[in-house]
Amino acid sequence: MKVSIFITCLVDQLYPQVGMAMANLLTRLRVEVTFNEEQTCCGQPAFNSGYHPEARSVAEQMLRLFARELESTDYIVAPSGSCVTMIRKYPELFADNAELKLQAEYVRQRLYELSHFLVEVLGVEDVGSEFEGRVTYHDSCHLLRELGVSRPPRKLINAVRGVEFVELDDAEVCCGFGGTFSVKHPEISAAIAAEKVACIERSRADAVVACDASCLMQIGGMLSRKGSAIRTLHLAELLASPVSK
Amino acid sequence: MSTDNTTQPESFGENSRRALTNPLLQRALTIATVKATSARSVAVTHVGPANWEQLRDRAHAIKKHTIENLDFYLEKFAGNVERLGGKVYWAQTADDACKYVAELAQRRGVQEIVKSKSMMSEEIGLNHALEDAGIKPIETDLGEYIVQLANERPSHINMPAIHKTRSDVADLFAEKLGVERTEEIAEMTALARRVLRARFAEAQMGVTGVNYAIADTGTIVLVENEGNIRLTTSLPRIHVAIMGIEKVIPNLQDLDVFLLLLSRSASGQKMCSYVSLLTGARSSQDEEGPDEFHVVLVDNGRVEMLSDKQLRESLYCIRCGACLNVCPVYRKIGGHAYGWVYPGPIGAVLTPQMIGLDRATSLPFASSLCGACGDVCPVKIKLPDMLLHLRQRINDNGHIKTKARKRDRLERLSFKFWAMAMKTSRRYRYVACFGRLVQALIRKRNANGSVSLRVPQWSDTRDFPPLARRSFREQWRDRSH
Known part of the structure; x- marks a missing residue:
């Protein structure tokens, strides 16, 4: 099986280790991984801020790139529920252009968030990794509510050897990031994050795992400000951690 | 009122x-x-x-x-x-x-x-x-x-x-x-x-x-x-x-x-x-x-409101208040912050339609778009989509005078620049390089010894991570060669 990976701009620039972890993990699972360096951003920041012409101009070149990639690969996989959700909105964004809309609908069918891809397409739950410690999971909003993915990441985490999984109180409540919301209303955004962090602390977990780097940036930024020892880990990082014998 | x-x-x-x-x-x-x-x-x-x-x-x-x-x-x-x-x-x-x-x-x-x-x-x-x-x-x-x-x-x-x-x-x-x-x-x-x-x-x-x-x-x-x-x-x-x-x-x-x-x-x-x-x-x-x-x-x-196809669904509301209770923003600021009769996500959609878009430009942006409101709505009003639509409408109506006019202009400009930068991977790389150069100017050491960036509107309340020394694409290129 051949997969073209979409590395979101946040992962590319701030958390490259997440992208590498995902690539290594897929390779380990005998998937042939390709990465097209022409990719940039899915367009979500502009789209969610109400700048549709700007979002469209960026999204169009990404859409064409994904369509080209799918000529030689089977799927597009990304380490983000949020960016996948944005790309899944392309048919609506290009509703007035028959050619692009058709392409967008095709891409939409072949596009997966990582945990969803592992469990649904590859049919894998135990990826053979190992991590010593208590781990909790935060549901990213778009992954949970737009893509309806809540069980796959939990199955994957539970199968990691050495992990003691604990459910987070209010796991499905937003972390308060919300893209530009986090800088437009920093006080509200941080107050919401503080609630999330309080739940994480109550879980007494060593690490909080999520499937979106954006949530982890928000949660991690708050944990770090509080001087907390709790680690933030992208699911890909947890799953790529030392392979058990 | x-x-x-x-x-x-x-x-x-x-x-x-x-x-x-x-x-x-x-x-x-x-x-x-x-x-x-x-x-x-x-x-x-x-x-x-x-x-x-x-x-x-x-x-x-x-x-x-x-x-x-x-x-x-x-x-x-x-x-x-x-x-x-x-x-x-x-x-x-x-x-x-x-x-x-x-x-x-x-x-x-x-x-x-x-x-x-x-x-x-x-x-x-x-x-x-x-x-x-x-x-x-x-x-x-x-x-x-x-x-x-x-x-x-x-x-x-x-x-x-x-x-x-x-x-x-x-x-x-x-x-x-x-x-x-x-x-x-x-x-x-x-x-x-x-x-x-x-x-x-x-x-x-x-x-x-x-x-x-x-x-x-x-x-x-x-x-x-x-x-x-x-x-x-x-x-x-x-x-x-x-x-x-x-x-x-x-x-x-x-x-x-x-x-x-x-x-x-x-x-x-x-x-x-x-x-x-x-x-x-x-x-x-x-x-x-x-x-x-x-x-x-x-x-x-x-x-x-009825004649507005994009927002018509807001007339379906049965005033149950579930979208308020579940909204992380409402839970933190309460109803008075919304400044008019209807608060919460439904208020952020109704108010601009009832008192005028120009008098409520902040409200559609008062949401992290987490979608919890749409999920609990008993009549399935697509609240997040409507908030997005209102954001677009506010930006499309350049004549709307908001209190933060100057900041709005700056934002518009930033997104124009962003769209140009993200249009090709070459420009994207240049911008990232530039970012890595200037981040030295805003670096600070945290109490725990780690490094973060001073980012306006963010760093007062949370730490912001520095850009990685080498991006994914750079690391990938090394790996493939």
Whole structure:
């Protein structure tokens, strides 16, 4: 099986280790991984801020790139529920252009968030990794509510050897990031994050795992400000951690 | 609008900061919203998630059908009310509606009106208008009564005094009612009840809202827990019901769907304590009930909302308040921060349509777009999509003058630049390189020894990670070579 990976701009620039972890993990699972360096951003920041012409101009070149990639690969996989959700909105964004809309609908069918891809397409739950410690999971909003993915990441985490999984109180409540919301209303955004962090602390977990780097940036930024020892880990990082014998 | 005019939608930033620094408000909001959301979840589990989805779909379909044929159902409803001896007044504006009620009271020599809780009366500013006409409105819902005594505006659609703690109410009652201060809830409610019962006994006119209006039968339906609506509609000799034109539904079978959804969504109750179905004025055979029954049908911008395909669904709202309770933003800032009558996600969608986009430009952006509101909405209003659409509309209307005009221009420019930078991977790489160069200027060391960046609007409250020394694409290139 051949997969073209979409590395979101946040992962590319701030958390490259997440992208590498995902690539290594897929390779380990005998998937042939390709990465097209022409990719940039899915367009979500502009789209969610109400700048549709700007979002469209960026999204169009990404859409064409994904369509080209799918000529030689089977799927597009990304380490983000949020960016996948944005790309899944392309048919609506290009509703007035028959050619692009058709392409967008095709891409939409072949596009997966990582945990969803592992469990649904590859049919894998135990990826053979190992991590010593208590781990909790935060549901990213778009992954949970737009893509309806809540069980796959939990199955994957539970199968990691050495992990003691604990459910987070209010796991499905937003972390308060919300893209530009986090800088437009920093006080509200941080107050919401503080609630999330309080739940994480109550879980007494060593690490909080999520499937979106954006949530982890928000949660991690708050944990770090509080001087907390709790680690933030992208699911890909947890799953790529030392392979058990 | 109510008498509390201290907040406005355009001062959302200040309003919310004030709310965030009020520890009592924070506590009150958490207790009430957590209680309501968990009760709702339990209720939905009892119904069964699949059944619940079916009910939501059905409710959505009924609303869609009725709103798309609103003229037909409204005329049918009005015709039936009149046939049964009621009077119908079509009010185009808030002023028209207020004037009708005030003039009716004046003509009948009424000086005091008992009122039940009604968001419509808040929307049209009825209390204010009545006071201006020399008529005293008395709120009889306990929460509304508290809010009225405090000279405030409700901060929630169905829990109007959610922002007040027990101690706040004790202070308020001691001050305004001249009684000895007590924090005993039973004593406080008994006191309010004594005061209000006396008003009920004297009142000549009662004003209520309407939850549902049945076109087929000319019936109005009112849902409540306290029993004050029953008194308001049965003791005074005149009953005036004011309703938005979107409240009509075709028939009594449809009502069933909404009764199953409403109280569960609002408070997790299977059924509210009182559900009143009132049909027409008192006839010669009826032993009790008001002599006069008036229905005021209020447009106040709804016809325009109806013609707006993108936002029309906001007329489906049944005012259950579930989207407020579940909203992480509402939970932190409460209803007053939204600055007008309707708070929370539904308020952020309704307010710009009702008072004008230019007077509420902040509200559609007051959301992390987490989608929880859309998920709980019993009539499946796509709230996040509407917020997105309003954001776009605000940006597309460059002429809208907002308070933060300068910042808006800067934002527009930033996104133009962003779009150019993200258009090709070469430009994207240049921008990233530039970022890595300049980040040295804003680096700081955290208390725990790690490094973060000073980013405006972020770093006051959280740490921001530095850009990675080498991006993924650089690392990937190394790996492939």
